[in-house]
Amino acid sequence: MAPRGPRPLLFLTLVLLAACLAQLSEGATYRQFLNRHVDFPKSGGNNRIYCNRIMQRRGLTRPVCKPTNTFIHAPAGQVQAICRGAGRCHGRNFCDSNSSFRLTTCRVAPNSRPGRCVYRARVQHRRIRVACNQRLPVHFERIL
Template sequence: MAPRGPHSMLLLTLVLLAACLAWFRPLPDTYQRFGREHIDFPKTSAPNGQSYCDLMMWRLSRNMGVCKLTHTFIHALASHLWAICPSGRRCNQYNECNSIAAYPLTTCRVRRPLRPSNCVYRGIPQTRRIHMACNWQQ
């Protein structure tokens, strides 16, 4: 015999709410972290590549306690980058995909690893295809 009354209705409501929350869950932290750490659109204004990288790498690694050796910033809309990852299929066995389009980016490489607050970087502007992991769609 099926349960009846206000308790069964509350249980059904909670089950449906949990199912809806699971369906509309927020994007995983890896997706948000990738955006915070790698996307700089529109590109932050700086007089030259060194100044740009010094500023951006200071923002990125100020709490790390070390100078990060290299890092890439992509100057494109996040929606364009997320479109690299196809929905419903994998690009390779590790779920890494290559972009079809080339994107503007800046690669920052440490020149002199001093103290983390005084690291000196070289900025290398490029336009190229991107290889990225699409782990947030799993």
């Protein structure tokens, strides 16, 4: 007669599968952060056309023109370091960088529309605040 009751092996398999899926989704969030906010080395073009090109290339102009987006011109490892000790962490999961980064903030111009998004660039050298998950940046919060 076969044993009845809980199936420990099946339960363990389901728990491990759930953990793997959670890690994959967190990795996707980090990859989304990189796509939306890291551009190193800085893509070519002068500041007048930079935002128009990169916002379109990164898929930030559909289905609507994203109103504002900041790009960090530093290697991914330097941005990761904010979440790994090179930043001061506070609150739930926010960390402020200890050092400044080269940044370009793209703001949509009036009368822009999907398919014809026009942006203005603002270049700065400032500290930043990011949200971290498992020691990786997953959200750009603001410029400090």
